[in-house]
Amino acid sequence: MRKYKYMASSTNLFRALADDVRLRLLNVVMAAELSVAELATVMGTAQPTVSRQLKILREAGLIEARREGTSIYNRRGKLLEDRELTTVLERRFSKLSTTKSDAVAIRRILDQRRKRSKDFFEKLAGRYGELTQPGGGWSALATGLAAGFSGQRVADLGCGEGALTLLLARFAKSVAAVDQSKAMLRLLHSRAKEAGVAPQVKTVESDFEKIALPGDAFDAVFFSQSLHHAARPECAIREAARLLRKGGTLVILDLARHDQEWVRKEWADQWMGFEEDELRAWLRDADLNAERVERLPMASATAPTDLTVLLVVGRKAGN
Numbered sequence: 001m002r003k004y005k006y007m008a009s010s011t012n013l014f015r016a017l018a019d020d021v022r023l024r025l026l027n028v029v030m031a032a033e034l035s036v037a038e039l040a041t042v043m044g045t046a047q048p049t050v051s052r053q054l055k056i057l058r059e060a061g062l063i064e065a066r067r068e069g070t071s072i073y074n075r076r077g078k079l080l081e082d083r084e085l086t087t088v089l090e091r092r093f094s095k096l097s098t099t100k101s102d103a104v105a106i107r108r109i110l111d112q113r114r115k116r117s118k119d120f121f122e123k124l125a126g127r128y129g130e131l132t133q134p135g136g137g138w139s140a141l142a143t144g145l146a147a148g149f150s151g152q153r154v155a156d157l158g159c160g161e162g163a164l165t166l167l168l169a170r171f172a173k174s175v176a177a178v179d180q181s182k183a184m185l186r187l188l189h190s191r192a193k194e195a196g197v198a199p200q201v202k203t204v205e206s207d208f209e210k211i212a213l214p215g216d217a218f219d220a221v222f223f224s225q226s227l228h229h230a231a232r233p234e235c236a237i238r239e240a241a242r243l244l245r246k247g248g249t250l251v252i253l254d255l256a257r258h259d260q261e262w263v264r265k266e267w268a269d270q271w272m273g274f275e276e277d278e279l280r281a282w283l284r285d286a287d288l289n290a291e292r293v294e295r296l297p298m299a300s301a302t303a304p305t306d307l308t309v310l311l312v313v314g315r316k317a318g319n
């Protein structure tokens with residue numbers, strides 16, 4: 001049965017290759033994935049003629065069609081994974097009188113595609129954020145950045161419902177999700193199960209000032225919008241430093257000092273943000289080197305513009 005199938009496809013193959021127009025077409029498709037209209041432009045023939053020849057090449061397994069929405073592109077077929085076959089074909093292609101001019105026509109088509117993209121983004125500069133972004137915007141960006149923690153042991157202090165924990169857990173070796181709230185940890189546990197990352201996530205019910213985790217055991221420790229809830233933030237930072245291995249990184253995202261009293265009532269905030277200098281001093285006291293303490297440009301169009309986010313990056317001495 002296998003032999004019969006092979007014989008049948010060999011017949012198709014020899015028939016497909018026994019024609020210089022089809023050889024030329026194959027040469028073009030092997031150089032670039034093109035639509036029928038583009039192939040017709042390169043070949044200087046009508047589209048129905050190209051379609052007819054493509055069908056024969058397709059039946060032989062030399063090319064295959066790939067659908068992109070309403071467009072169909074033609075590309076190398078599985079048969080062309082055979083290196084011996086492609087070597088023979090390339091030798092034959094070099095003898096075709098059209099090879100050079102076809103290469104010029106292909107380059108022109110690809111240049112048009114590049115130009116379309118370039119012109120679009122030239123005009124878009126400055127308006128990008130206003131458009132619906134098919135690529136997922138901030139959440140996709142955050143996921144990509146979380147991939148930078150692949151294989152690491154991280155801790156998310158004040159994890160809440162776990163937006164950050166769940167991002168990190170897709171890549172990290174382990175994520176210790178620390179929170180004082182049983183309800184938050186329960187919710188996070190079920191969300192981690194749903195997302196298929198539960199094995200990497202360990203929930204830890206602890207106060208920031210005394211965390212039930214071993215010291216020198218984490219590559220990175222985060223406080224994301226949680227430090228302003230700590231009774232004694234300087235002690236929480238010392239505790240975070242204890243968890244880090246030598247050379248490990250502390251990342252704090254919090255609010256810069258502000259005067260928005262409402263966040264104390266509505267969000268139970270203990271501290272109305274922090275001064276950059278006080279954070280630097282707390283890091284120094286915890287033997288952490290403050291590599292960055294800076295104000296971020298407002299990250300979300302929905303966030304109040306009079307609150308500024310501070311980013312702190314600290315490193316534990318050693319390596």
Ligand SMILES: C[S@@+](CC[C@H](N)C(=O)[O-])C[C@H]1O[C@@H](n2cnc3c(N)ncnc32)[C@H](O)[C@@H]1O
Pocket residue numbers: 157158159160161162163164178179180181184206207208209223224225226229230231
């Ligand atoms: C505003 S939420 C931040 C959630 C999350 N980190 C984020 O970025 O989406 C603050 C979390 O910190 C926790 N928290 C506040 N004080 C804490 C403390 N002293 N020890 C441990 N967790 C604390 C709260 O229970 C809450 O879940």
